[in-house]
Amino acid sequence: MTVAIPQHIALAYDFPVIFTRRVFDPGNPVLADVLARAGEGPHKVGVVLDAGLAAADPTLPARVAAYAAAHSRLLTLVEAPLVVPGGEMAKADFAVVEAVWELTFRAKLCRQSFVLAIGGGAVLDAAGFGAATAHRGVRLLRLPSTVLAQNDAGVGVKNGINYFGRKNYLGTFAPPYAVINDHALLATLPAREIRAGLAEAVKVALVRDALFFTRLQELAPRLGVLDDEALLETDIRCAEAHLQHIAGGGDPFELGSARPLDFGHWAAHALEEATGGALRHGEAVAVGVALDTLYSSRLGLLAPAEAEAVLTLLTDLGLAVWHPALAALDMAGAIEAFREHLGGRLHLCLLAGIGRRLEVHEVDLPRLDAARQDLAARAASACA
Amino acid sequence: MTVAIPQHIALAYDFPVIFTRRVFDPGNPVLADVLARAGEGPHKVGVVLDAGLAAADPTLPARVAAYAAAHSRLLTLVEAPLVVPGGEMAKADFAVVEAVWELTFRAKLCRQSFVLAIGGGAVLDAAGFGAATAHRGVRLLRLPSTVLAQNDAGVGVKNGINYFGRKNYLGTFAPPYAVINDHALLATLPAREIRAGLAEAVKVALVRDALFFTRLQELAPRLGVLDDEALLETDIRCAEAHLQHIAGGGDPFELGSARPLDFGHWAAHALEEATGGALRHGEAVAVGVALDTLYSSRLGLLAPAEAEAVLTLLTDLGLAVWHPALAALDMAGAIEAFREHLGGRLHLCLLAGIGRRLEVHEVDLPRLDAARQDLAARAASACA
Known part of the structure; x- marks a missing residue:
């Protein structure tokens, strides 16, 4: 006796990849419009910020806060930005992933809340893995701050960290809710990065x-x-x-x-x-x-x-x-x-x-x- | 200046949920047929086995090995079954997940290889989380050994472990490659479980x-x-x-x-x-x-x-x-x-x-x- 029940599951994801300048100018509607897509606010947003970017652009946290204040109908920052190490260090171990899990737990972020990750590809990768695995997926907004992240890694559907000394050994496929590329952020980059x-x-x-x-x-x-x-x-x-x-x-999740x-x-x-x-x-x-x-x-x-x-x-x-x-x-x-x-x-x-x-x-x-x-x-x- | 590129991703998953008896009888074609769907073999298979089941059914590893030997054209067991704690202990911390990551690394399992998880819902959950996150997803065959896992958790598209004292705080959505419910395995269960x-x-x-x-x-x-x-x-x-x-x-991944x-x-x-x-x-x-x-x-x-x-x-x-x-x-x-x-x-x-x-x-x-x-x-x- 053998009974086989075939299961078929169809899924569709839609997300915008947006290029803009000065996303946190209170008059810039891009981020607010993205959050409005999620329905009536205010939506809970936890910010994860690349330490490299925070050092190069020290007024960024204040600009994020000002934007949130100007758009309080749509978003609530659950706490000050969580600053995490940038570059490959971000994904060399579980530190950033764990910090994101703690953020989601501390701030009671749920599957309808947002993690807004601002930084280079490595921070987006590690924060993305954290967000994708807390509650099986808190919504991720990616705000890539490097050329590479804006034109490549940041627009894709993967995340990951290094493990056993292997690049991206751990990770998941998880489409972001939106990607917002702020071209003005690149001004802070060293020429070598660009x-x-x-x-x-x-x-x-x-x-x-x-x-x-x-x-x-x-x-x-x-x-x-x-x-x-x-x-x-x-x-x-x-x-x-x-x-x-x-x-x-034909194979977005690379099966x-x-x-x-x-x-x-x-x-x-x-x-x-x-x-x-x-x-x-x-x-x-x-x-x-x-x-x-x-x-x-x-x-x-x-x-x-x-x-x-x-x-x-x-x-x-x-x-x-x-x-x-x-x-x-x-x-x-x-x-x-x-x-x-x-x-x-x-x-x-x-x-x-x-x-x-x-x-x-x-x-x-x-x-x-x-x-x-x-x-x-x-x-x-x-x-x- | 704002440019928005809309991204649309469509995905489809198909997997069978099969009810059979004595799946590891060499004459039972179910598991071999499932592996044949993946193309020419032999396919690498790493087995993760619930310690509770291993204790209740001590000949199981030998039966798995005999099955593999009889179907060596289709499957290669990469090593002896990895025996992991059963019940909620399996998902109380990262131990089982980590053991699965180590198995994939040690045995060089890739995204086209298989983790065959045999056990109760908790073991399937933890092994599933490990398999889903190694290389962004090694194929998972679920062989549930409890009533609950066979009729409920084991047939779904989720995995997870407990964290911060919360049930299933961490996890992903990841459809299995196949689910094989061996009704004969239930014979080993205490009446209370059934x-x-x-x-x-x-x-x-x-x-x-x-x-x-x-x-x-x-x-x-x-x-x-x-x-x-x-x-x-x-x-x-x-x-x-x-x-x-x-x-x-209409919402298989519970967005x-x-x-x-x-x-x-x-x-x-x-x-x-x-x-x-x-x-x-x-x-x-x-x-x-x-x-x-x-x-x-x-x-x-x-x-x-x-x-x-x-x-x-x-x-x-x-x-x-x-x-x-x-x-x-x-x-x-x-x-x-x-x-x-x-x-x-x-x-x-x-x-x-x-x-x-x-x-x-x-x-x-x-x-x-x-x-x-x-x-x-x-x-x-x-x-x-």
């Missing part, structure tokens, strides 16, 4: 959008000097490409193993681990993208001139395409760790042209090593 | 299905003596009702606040906490159902004869409808804790008839207390 964020724009253009790649080439002189309008245009287009990929890729947006990321993750975070994620992605571009070329998939154009663009944007840690990298081990995190068979995204990705399931280690030597040689000649 | 599981059947009949309630009345003499066929029929029908509710209720399946559960959760788990979940649900039935009657929503029929059925099934801890319960506080966990406005499910639920948003504490006195009086007269 530049690092451009690597993801190059990546997404390479795997999805040749026209965007051409536009990046046009913008390169202005992006190279971090021109504000050029950066905003790039961020919006990059976020759009990521969003289209997530929604249109399969393919991950085209992870072009160049197997090496990037390994380099971040190898350098103990000294190399920023975007910087590591630039090296990873350069490596897999040359590897695609070595395999005969990508024309040498196109590979050259990729490396030129990265360099014009001020991104280094080499790091000494790459010379020492156990590439086979790094690819295996990447496969394991994605699960199942290896899926590696390569390029068959600008804007044309190609998926492969095995690695030609000698050719990959040759691509690494190509990069090393370029670095050496650039220094000479 | 009986406790019947409370959820009464509950789901009351809020959804008057015909099922009538059938339970017909089956009561056989269920009262724990007749095997009667139990199986009840479990299948109960699971079916739960599944229909989750899929058809809203309504939770009709939680009829009687505000008091049940509070009683479990108040008795430190001495009262089993199903036993607490029986008391909670009895209380909210009489409260519905006190409010004039439910005919006294119908309320009487509910209490008679519970009693005929051998379930106590009173517990001394109810006398001391801070009912206003318990309802507030329940509201907070669900979030937003209070949603309390009451009865407007057998099989007819009604949602209310406030509590009439004097009438609720009168209902409690009614129950106390019944208990006193039953003892006299």
